[in-house]
Amino acid sequence: MNSKRVISNEKAVACLVLISLFMAVAAGNFYNDFDLTWGDGRAKILENGQLLTLSLDKASGSGFKSKNQYLFGKIDMQLKLVPGNSAGTVTAYYLSSLGSTHDEIDFEFLGNLSGDPYILHTNVFTQGKGDREQQFYLWFDPTKDFHTYSVLWNSQVIIFSVDGTPIREFKNLASKGIAFPKDQPMWLYSSLWNADDWATRGGLVKTDWTQAPFTASYRSFNAQACTWSSGSSSCSSKSNNDSWMTQSLDTTGQQRIKWVQKNYMIYNYCTDTKRFPQGLPPECSLA
């Protein structure tokens, strides 16, 4: 009887451990989801795994990387960017596979002088080839509060969104001979670094190191995604909602993307005829 009791206590403890582990995972915990990969202590996980910060000073920037590799997913993260004079700094937040034929889905935030607008720079690489930049101003100050930056990536489309508003769509046009990222699992990365040779007004405005350290913050990571490990994929479906797998832009989404592109897009490779004198990339006329 005594030994039975001991066993059931052990079971109860194991059960509690499992429940709390599950809750930590469900809440999105930076300790579980990410490794701090560089920056020698400048990247920090705080508040029991609910907050992550990156910092940059003259000696180094910092960065983190997901533990998981993803092959399709809807991935959300809230970011609060470097406040004040952030000129010269770049906060990169992206999905990428490895190697010379890598695929990549990029958000990069280019800092600016106090009061001047950040640029949100986006790009899509397929089979190692990028050159698909689109840049935007934001319709809010991204340094005052956290805002949600999302990538929806399924077999048909990649949609970049900001606070749920789609800003960019990259369709699967493989049937027209245009490569689409669909075979290479990607890690999620973020880093904060100095790029004052090009980032702000094309490199005219330099980083003011008297303002260092510069800090960007992250919270509320959420991935409804297929994770890839040792050659096979497993698709989590919290609340059994797999709608992201087939999601595309609905009519409202199309209207909102038009609104963003009309009012906030400041560069589009698809209209840069000077840059592509031999003709614009093929997806530009098909999209």
Ligand SMILES: *[C@@H]1O[C@H](CO)[C@@H](O)[C@H](O)[C@H]1NC(C)=O
């Ligand atoms: C910084 O502000 C200037 C002046 O408003 C603007 O031209 C530029 O696009 C802004 N952003 C960056 C990253 O240079």
Ligand SMILES: *[C@@H]1O[C@H](CO)[C@@H](O)[C@H](O)[C@H]1NC(C)=O
């Ligand atoms: C599933 O998620 C989508 C958004 O990704 C939402 O619009 C839809 O209502 C959800 N469906 C259910 C049954 O929760």
